[in-house]
Amino acid sequence: MLKKKLVYSLIAFAFAGIIFAQKDIEINAPGAKNPILPGWFADPTIKKFGDIYYIYATTDNEMLASGAPTVWYSKDFKNWYNYVMEIPSFSAKAITNFWAPDIIEGEDGKYYLYFGNCEIGCNIYGYVSDTPVGPWKKLSENDTPVISNGFPREGFPSLDAQFFKDTDGKIYGYWGTWVHYNGGYAVGELNKKTMGEMMHSVNIPLEQTPAPFEAAYMMKKGSKYILMYSGASCHDETYNVRYSYSDSPYGPFTPGKNNPILSTNEDKTVHGPGHHSVLKENDDYYIVYHKHDYPMTRGGLARQVCIDKMIFENDSTIKKVVPSSKGIGDLLKSDVPDDIAFMAKTTASSFYHLKSLQYDYEYKPSFATDDNNATMWKAADNTTPQHLTIDLGTAQKIKRIMTQFEFASYYYQYKLEYSADGNKWNMYADKSNNHTAGSPMIDDNDVTARYIKLTVLTTEKAGLYAAVWNIKVYSSLFEIPLQLKNRKSDKDPAIKSTKKLLVDLDANRIQGNSIVTGIENKGSIGGIFTKSGEVSLEKKDGIKVFNFTNGALTLDKPVPKSLAWNGSYTVAVWVKNPVVSNEGEILASWCDRTEFGLANSYNALAYNSGNYGAGVHLDGHFDMRYNKVPLADKWHHIVLTFDGVVENVYVDGILDNSQNMLLSSAIDKAKIIIGASDIGENFSGFMVSLRMYDYALNQGDVMNLMKKTKPQMK
Missing domain, CATH: 2.115.10.20 (Glycosyl hydrolase domain; family 43)
Structure with a gap:
């Protein structure tokens, strides 16, 4: 009887082992193979x-x-x-x-x-x-x-x-x-x-x-x-x-x-x-x-x-496939030695905490050494330099470092340093003038150290973050198959944000009661807004406003390079829309849709009840609509922000909607247009002011701006 119970127990244990072996792992688990x-x-x-x-x-x-x-x-x-x-x-x-x-x-x-x-x-x-x-x-x-x-x-x-x-x-x-x-x-x-x-x-x-x-x-x-x-x-x-x-x-x-x-x-x-x-x-x-x-x-x-x-x-x-984060077992035995940085302690200059209506997620420094391609370390914002430090625990021989940046086909300029004590640093690899993309970036040397520090200095594309899927460290060299090298890019590093107010347009600053030749932009990029179509100055609710009937104001300065590609921005307007339609109604645009005509290459702020809604990028699959459309025929402070990861729209200081995005804005032939897009889609209503920045305001900033710029209506 005892033997029979033992057999049953072994069978149950073996069956449990099979079930356990088939169980998936967490999406953020170290070493996940998918x-x-x-x-x-x-x-x-x-x-x-x-x-x-x-x-x-x-x-x-x-x-x-x-x-x-x-x-x-x-x-x-x-x-x-x-x-x-x-x-x-x-x-x-x-x-x-x-x-x-x-x-x-x-x-x-x-x-x-x-x-x-x-x-x-x-x-x-x-x-x-x-x-x-x-x-x-x-x-x-x-x-x-x-x-x-x-x-x-x-x-x-x-x-x-x-x-x-x-x-x-x-x-x-x-x-x-x-x-x-x-x-x-x-x-x-x-x-x-x-x-x-x-x-x-x-x-x-x-x-x-x-x-x-x-x-x-x-x-x-x-x-x-x-x-x-x-x-x-x-x-x-x-x-x-x-x-x-x-x-x-x-x-x-x-x-x-x-x-x-x-x-x-x-x-x-x-x-x-x-x-x-x-x-x-x-x-x-x-x-x-x-x-x-x-x-x-x-x-x-x-x-x-x-x-x-x-x-x-x-x-x-x-049979039905069981999709997993675990992936499959090793198909072959690898000749690549162990990564001595796997699960090593990491610290960073900062890390991004994504807080939106949909997510609360941290891009932790530890994700850079977890050998998981679903996770990455990402700095708190898209300013550089940013650094990541790895503590190997003890001094070890280091002959190769392989870094997988977020975007494989764009270059990052960076440097790798090493240290015995975390205080005195020596150069391991200086890629501060790098113009070649790759994943992984492979840097060889022969040193002994406990600490490795990666400093990301700048990126090829505007608005990209210092972000790393994995950084791996090896004590010995090994064969790289094919040993292919990408062609060097002839493009300069991206222009960084000026952290300034670019466009400052306010009807109450205009002398007289008509738009004669042009309106001066009081923002940092300067320039003159010229009128096309039907745009007039008039009094509404006791304040001077722009009345957009079927026209626009276009700035004669090029769109700043800091707004290219994934560049951060804020657009804030005081506006009143007598009738909110389900299409068009563009308050501001700053991209050229005719160059690519592809999703997330186009940016605009809209005020309508359709899929365009608030943040415009192509069609309903990518645009961000309003969760609660601002009431018609009432004054509203509408603000669209993008920090390089999350796009937010605020209505009267309250976050109305958000979405994760990565933009690739086409600005080379673009104009900053107020009251329309590059193909029309005119706004029909009243606007007091518009302000545009090349960085993202946070919710506290948005609230302060709303109070500071609120027009004195009668």
């Missing part, structure tokens, strides 16, 4: 060429995912290195859209890269190289797309192409986005002679892939063709992965069981997973996908790449 890349990347295509893994992805979190064309590579599937690929521009325009890339190896031993781009038409373009990382040459010198917009039928959106090589050597392409509006995905055969055109292309009937959106991906299991795809909306938690199967690359396809097979998990730590590819390693399958960041950026603009195991029940049935 996300697998340190940075903002989406739509991953994973390949293995030779003994190196490659991840080609959309560079995210700027201008609607229009960052540099980069690739990540690794030998051990643990330590990843980023490289900005050299891809020739179109004859008409430079490439900024590098969307949903895919790559295949041709029978000629060359590598063929395909990606979507909407700068000269939303098409799929092709390139060729002797290596998986370039340099790349166009398949068509005339910029003829491999898959053109409106193919295989008129109006069909040709984006998100993925290619599949069948066992008979034929290559098929699958593509389409917003397909629930456009009649289903498309499939065609790639011409293997040219690798640059599709043949026999048709649409797959919509009912064969229920609830689709984008991102078709074909794979083969046994004799079955598995057409996987993403459904619902990429902007929120509904995004998911589904599949159908067939006996032919062209279908007909039968919807699979267990759909959707990948979805937002219960605690939403894996939020909006989708747009994936699949890695087959021996007999195991792994799904590589993106998910939204935490805390989540508005509209799903900041995504990160993850991996989890995918299991087939049989050749035509996929």
Whole structure:
């Protein structure tokens, strides 16, 4: 009897161990293996060429995912290195859209890269190289797309192409986005002679892939063709992965069981997973996908790449994937030595505490040494210099330091110092004049020290924070695969905030009762506002006001460089809107929408009841509306602030709404316009004053400004 109880106990213990082993870990847990890349990347295509893994992805979190064309590579599937690929521009325009890339190896031993781009038409373009990382040459010198917009039928959106090589050597392409509006995905055969055109292309009937959106991906299991795809909306938690199967690359396809097979998990730590590819390693399958960041950026603009195991029940049935922060076990044994800074004590000059209506979250210094790509240290604001200090506990040999800054494709200027006692510092690596991006940044030396100090001096792009995903320290050197180095940037470091009042416009300062030639800007950038359309001066409620009927005031000075890209700002107005409509009604704008026309490249303050609402960036997915629309025909103090992380709108001193954002404002051809946008969208109402700063006021500052500038109404 005792033996039987012991056996039962051992079985129960073993079962509990299995359950425990399958349990996920906290999203902020040290050593978490998801996300697998340190940075903002989406739509991953994973390949293995030779003994190196490659991840080609959309560079995210700027201008609607229009960052540099980069690739990540690794030998051990643990330590990843980023490289900005050299891809020739179109004859008409430079490439900024590098969307949903895919790559295949041709029978000629060359590598063929395909990606979507909407700068000269939303098409799929092709390139060729002797290596998986370039340099790349166009398949068509005339910029003829491999898959053109409106193919295989008129109006069909040709984006998100993925290619599949069948066992008979034929290559098929699958593509389409917003397909629930456009009649289903498309499939065609790639011409293997040219690798640059599709043949026999048709649409797959919509009912064969229920609830689709984008991102078709074909794979083969046994004799079955598995057409996987993403459904619902990429902007929120509904995004998911589904599949159908067939006996032919062209279908007909039968919807699979267990759909959707990948979805937002219960605690939403894996939020909006989708747009994936699949890695087959021996007999195991792994799904590589993106998910939204935490805390989540508005509209799903900041995504990160993850991996989890995918299991087939049989050749035509996929089990539900369990998305996790834990990720997968080691695929290979790594030759990289232990990181001696892992979980070391850290201190910093400051750290950012995100407090908004949605989140209360700290970007702690300890996150820089936790080997977790979901967490980062971020300074309290976007001023520099900022520093991070690591205490290794005892003096140790230090031969290599690897730093993963927030943005892999923009340079940071910094220095690394070392110390035995934390008081006297010596230079380990001086990158104060660095103009080369990279992740990680690799700095080698040979010293013995207990303390390491990283000081971030400035950044390539305006408004970027001193922010580090991970900093790793090694006592010995090791092989870096490929040893690629990015091209040096020819751009100067970003202009920093002046911390000044840039624009100061007040109707009560104007002499007389009419706008004759122009109005002087009393702010630090100076200049003259000129009138266009119908703008008049009149008395309203006993005070002098601007009456905007169908006109605007435009400043003749360029938008300051401190407001470019992610630059912080505050815009504060005293305003009365007789009728609050659901569109337009722009109080102020300072970006050029015609240059890019992409989300978060455009900034404006609005006063309407629609999705534009308060903070304008493109459409309802990214704009910030008012939670409580300010009452019509009453005076209000409306303030829009952005500190480089959080955008806030205050109405009469009270925080009305907030959202996480990273902007990439296009200002090169922009004007500061009061009462309209660059394409019109005029405000129709009364304004007493407008003030604009190149930094973010806090709530106390906003309240003081409201009291100080409140007009004396009768």
